[in-house]
Amino acid sequence: MTELSAHRPAESSAPLHELIRDRWSPRVLDPKAEITDDQLRALFEAARWAPSWGNSQPARYLVGRRGEETFERIFATLSRGNKNWAAPAGALVLGIARTRNDEGEPMPYAEYGLGLATQNLVLQAVAEGLVAHQMAGFSAEAAKAAFELPEGVEPLVAIAIGHFGDGVDVDPSIVERDTKPRQRKPLSELVFGAGWGTPAF
Template structure:
C-alpha cells in the first residue's frame, strides 16, 4: 500500500504526463521530526528495495552502512557531514552511507559501480515514500573521513549519505528549514532534456 507521506499538496511534482504517486511524492525535505523513529520492518523494506535495483552484469556493487539516531554509527555518519547538513540531519531517524564495491575479488575494476549505487539509492528513496518516510540524499560529506571512521576496505568507495526520517509536523520546524522546504519545486522542461534526430531538437 502506498502511504501519502507528503502532507503539503504543493510539494507534488508538476508534470506534463501522469506520474506514479511514488515518483510524484518523492522530494528531499530537511525539516524532519527529531522524535520519530523508524521501525525494523520499514528499515528492512528500504534495503530490500535497494537490493533489487539493477546493476551491470548483476554485479550488485552497492553496500550500505546504517545508523539509527542515538547509536554510534549514526554519530560517526553525522560527524562526517558538511556543517550545513549536520544542522538538520541529526533529526533523521537513520543515516545511511551508500558505498560502491569498486574492485572485485581479483582486484579488477567493477564497471559502473557508482551508477549501481545510484540506482539502489533511488530504489531506497522511492520505497521510503511507500513507507511514509522521506529520504534526503547528500553528497555534502567528507569521503576520506567516512572511509577512516567507518573503516572501509580499500576496494570500497563512499558515494552518498542518505538521511531517512519522518516530516516534522507543520509549524514545528526551525524557520530556516521550513523556508527551504517550502520553496517552489522545479525541473527543466522536457524540451530541454529529451532530443531526437539531432542534439537540441526536442522530442516533446
Template sequence: MEKPAETSVPVADFIAKRWSPRALDETATVSWDQLRAILEAARWAASSGNTQPARYLVGLRGDETYQKIFDALSDGNKRWAHRASALLVAVMVTRNEKGDIPHAEYGLGLAGQNLVLEAINQGLVAHQMGGFDPAAIQRDFELPSDAVPRVAIAVGTPAAPEVLGDERSVSREVAPRKRIPLSEFAFTGSWGKSAF
C-alpha cells in the same frame, strides 16, 4: 508521426511524492522492518552485469553508527540531519573477484533511487547528501580501499517546516519543486531537438 504537445503526464504517486525534505520529526522512529524494506529495494536495483556495487552503512538515532555518520556530515547538514530517524552512507564497491566493476557509480545511483522510492512507499522520506567527509567514513568504519563512500542519506518522517527555525530554511523547504521542461530533457535526431 506527429509529436504530442508537452503536457503534464501523471506518473506513479510515489515518484510524484519523492522529494528531499530537511524538516524531519525528531520524535519519529524508523523500524527495522522499514529499514529492511528500503534496503531490499536498493538490493534489487539493476547493475552492470549484475555486479551489485552498492553497500550501505546503517545507523539508527542513538546508536554508534548513527553518531559516526552524523559526525562526518558537513556543518550545513548537521543543522537539520540530527532529526533524522536513521542515517545511512551509500558505499560503492569498485572491485570484485573478476576485477574492476564497470559502471559502479551508476549501479550505486540506481540502488539509491530504489531506496528513496521505497522510503516513500513506507511512509518515510529520504534526503541524500553530498555534504559529508568521505575520508572520515573510510577511516571510522575501516572501509577497504575498494569501498568508496559516495553519499549520506537521512531517513525519517516529515515534520512542519518551522522545525528548521530560521526563515531562509523554512522558505527553502516550502518552495515549489522545479524541473526543467521535457522539451529540454529528451532529444531526438540531434542534440537540442526536442522529442516532445
C-alpha cells in the same frame, strides 16, 4: 511563502506513478518519530533488487538509527550545512560503491549501480510513509577513516531517512527551503529527437 506540507507532488507534463510524483527531499524532520525494523529492512530489500551490470550488485550501505554510534559517526562526516538539519533523522545511511571485485579488478558501472539501488531505496521510503534526503555534502575521507573502509570501496552519498516534521523549533531558513516551489527543467531541454538540441517533446 507556501505552507509547510509533506505532500508536495511534482507538477509534470504527463501522469506519474505516485511514488515518483510524491518523492522529494525535505529537511524538516520529526525528532521524535522512529523507523521500525520492518520499514528499514524494506528499504534495503528494495535497494538489493535494483538492476546492476552483470548482476554485480556493487551497492553497499552502512546504517545507524538516531541514538546509535553508527548514526553519530555518519553524522560527524556531514558538511556543516547538512548537520544543521539532519540530526532529527530517524536513521542515517552511507551509500558505498564497491569499485573492485575480489580479484582487485575494476567493477564496471559501480557508481551507476549504487545510484540505481539508492533510487529504489528512496522510492521504497515513500511507500513506507517515510522521507529520504540524499546528500553529497559529506567527507568521503572522514567516512573511510571512521569506518575503516577497505580498498576498493568508495562512499558516494549520505542519506537522511525519517518522518516529516511540523517545523516547530526548526531554523526558519530550513523551513523556507522546504516550502520553495519544486522545479525541474522542461523536457524540451532534456530529451532530444532529430539531433542534439532538437526537442523530442
